[in-house]
Amino acid sequence: MKNRKLFDFGLYREGIKQLKTPGIVFFVIFMIAAVAVPLTEVIDRGYSIEIVTGMDMHPVLLGLCIVAFILTLYLFGFLNKRNTADFYHAMPYTRECVFLSFYASVLTWLFIIAAATSLVSFGLHSIFSGHFTVVFSSWLMYTLNCLAAAFLAAACTAIACAITGTTINGIIVAVLIMFLPRFIIAMITYEITLLLPMMSYTHIGFLLEGKYNLLTYLLFESLGIFNWFNDILADPAAFIYTIVLSLAYAAAACCLFKKRKSETAGQSSPNRIMQAVYRITVTMMICIIVLCLILDVSTFESDEVFLIIFGYFIAVFVYFLYELITTKKWKNLLKAVPALGIVAVLNGLIYCGMLGIYQAHLNFTPTADEITSVSLQLEEMPRFSLENYYKYQSSDIKLTDERVKQIVAKNLKENVDALKATRSKNASDTYYKYSNARNYESCSIVDDDFASAQYIRACVKIRTKSGAYYRKVVFPSADFKIIIDSLISNPEFQKRALTLPEPVKNPITFGYSNEKHTDKAAYEVFKAIQDELASVDADVWLSQLKSYHSPAHISYRTVINNNEIYISVPILPNLTPKSYEKFFEYTYNTGRSDRERILSLLKSEDYKKYNVTAEIVLNQPNGTFVQVRIDLNDETIPFLLDNLVDERIGPNDSYIYIEIRYGAHDIYIEGADHFVGYFKLSNLTYEDIINKIIVDNMMDAKEY
Amino acid sequence: MIKTEHLTKKFGDLTALNDISCTINDGCIYGLVGSNGAGKSTLLRLIAGVYKPEKGNVTVDGAPVYENPKVKERITFVADELFFLPGASMNRMADLYAAVYKRFDRKRYKELTSLFGLDPKKPINTFSKGMKRQAATILALSARSDYILFDETFDGLDPVMRNFVKKIVCEDILDRNATAVITSHSLRELEDTCDQLALLHKGGLILQSDVQNLKTGLFKVQVAFREEYDKTKFEGMNILQFIKHGMVANMIIRGDQEKTVARLKAMNPAVLDVLPLTLEEVFTYEMEALGYKYSLES
16 A cells, blocks of 8 residues: 555565564474474374374464564554654654554564464374374364464554553553453352352353453463363354454554554553553452452351451552552652542442342243253363263253253252352251252263262253353252253254264274274274164163173264364174174284283283283173173183183174283383283173182173 | 644643744755753654644645655654664664655665765664764655754764764755754754754744844944933834943844944944844844843753
């Protein structure tokens, strides 16, 4: 653009030049990290294949936010000195043009650093494909999200530079702009969810959930407030939210830059009003904490009055201290006194808002008629087992049965009533009778193991005509079973339960082996299970999943919505016989050397140097199977050696799974001897086992 | 032509410039003199488009300066506190100027650099204060702008270099028919350079005049008569100051020198001497006549 009103390439190039030194320094640091991470992993891991997400590949890229902060402060630092501010403002450009051209220079450096180092990281991980399986979408989203967070940091810093006149004030205000709004929201929502245990902190409404603002998320995560690091950094919603916010902030920075007076350089703030705004903002950070304590006291019989008074004392101290530090004039303290009234008014308004939100959520007790549907929710992303995969898949299944709605409405009302009673005077500790409730996450949906618990606490998404609300409701286990039954009988859930997601490339693990099989045959076994499952009766499949820890199973990793999920699928001879045959054909063909080594160890005394585990799966005459864990010793080994044969296991055969590894129990030593084998058992009955073998733990026996 | 109309600039409660109206014609060297805090730098920053006036306006050939890149392209501002990029050499700064000012003349830049004997590859932060001012002047002149604003640029130079720089600036301005505005708190710095002079005092423009008019319009006369006399003897003359010691009177008179001398000679004085006035004295007497107490060196 030649008119120099909005953007000028010459000035843009000048900005790039001025950022050359810090830009190159950060580029080199990030590049070293991008190269070092895969190389170190290759050296450390040896030849095991690992699925790597964007964050695993290039964790240092998270630091791009700090780079954005520093580069923006560096380039826009001219605003803080009179001579430099005059120089740039005297140049033949509009203020918008100076801002946009320089801001583009910062973004360009961030893009260069992120793109170049991420591509190198991606390339190296791809070169070492024998060690890593790269999830492209995860890598791409992670890189984009880090860039979005950095862009937001740059925009916040640019706003701060535009409304302050000294570096120290610029840093303070930048940090406030970046984190204060989210800090206030997080404090309020945290306090309310603390007071209302039926509320879910992770589902409190899109804009209130800190996880979408990637910049604040990074800080909160590093402070241990959140725990979804990989998940969020690969979330497109977080990217969209953060990039839109960064654009809005950049537009605000441009407007403020245009309005900024050159004479602000060297002053703590452009005028007394802005100085008061900063002072009040800093003070409100303390006040928010005190307001949470007040809400605590007013809604719960808490004895924190002293803390409240002390908190306000600190707030007032900080109020004046900020004025003194930034203006360095004692006489300004007196001038700052009247604005304390604004602090008081703000405290009153925020408190009323908090109380209103608290009351609104406390009184949310819809009737069954008002509920349109209910969905069960997992609080966190599942990582292991088919069971958790199913729970994850159930989160958007809408349960519309009247009984389910009634159960949810009734129990939510009881929960809320109990909570209200607990908080009123002379109330018994009724709500906390639920304190021993078991969490939904820790109980199975295909087994009745929650029946042993008196109460189950589960997060449910309650849809009403006025919107969807998430509530952690404590259900009596009998009620919860009705909800689970409704879920299991839901046609959409059944369809999903019989559909296995594709593995992300290979590896597929067979049984308890720690070997990862990457060949075509392993994938054929997976395809056989996938195909057979599609035609299995869902009710039968779900009811038999209780034996999912059968030695015959495959495990693999997949990626759903950019989240890595580990799935373990049992192979049941009665439901998936072809897969069962293929599984044992595969293990027979690939495990020959392991079996030879196991037999040789068992025949000698050498096996005593190893940690040995064994599990027998007995085919009973009635077609069912019995699974027994046994202890291998001098008495049982001779008997077993007499009865096992190294042959391919068929659908009707009983078999023993033996695992021998060097080292103590439960301690895995990298590279140490580890042998796994499946052996056919000839003509051995359940009674033989009972009579001839010492059963390690009969309670482990499961029949299927 | 630079024109300011009712220009007012405030910094918080302080009014740095109050209702300034002046005209700076093309092709002249315009001197702005005033004590510290008079508002010289503020006026220059307003002309350069750095500051936005609270009231009034600054125009160049009728177009406003503030936020107007087309007009600002024609102006180069050399501030009192110079700015150079951290660690930059003159060549690096020349690159910056070349990116900013389309008319930047590399040939002229090389000529001037060589003329001043500055090393263009050496970091400017290793230069002395005077060398930095020379560097800033070279860069500003190489930008080939129509209007160059120097804010106390020559004040830090030694007398020899000061004269040299002034000479270069004057030649450049004359060659290109450009306009320069130079501020100084010392009138002596501007006396032999400027065509026009303006005096700023406490944010107000006290005096604005052509240098030649100033010098010839005011003169000092030493006169003595044999008879007793007082100021009334000279009625009709515009006497700014009248001091009498014994029979000898010293007068500062504004008006046509030849006519005034002829009139005095006609009075048959015992002594009549016309003494030359320095520009500083002219300013002092003009200021006193306006009711200001002005110290030229303050």
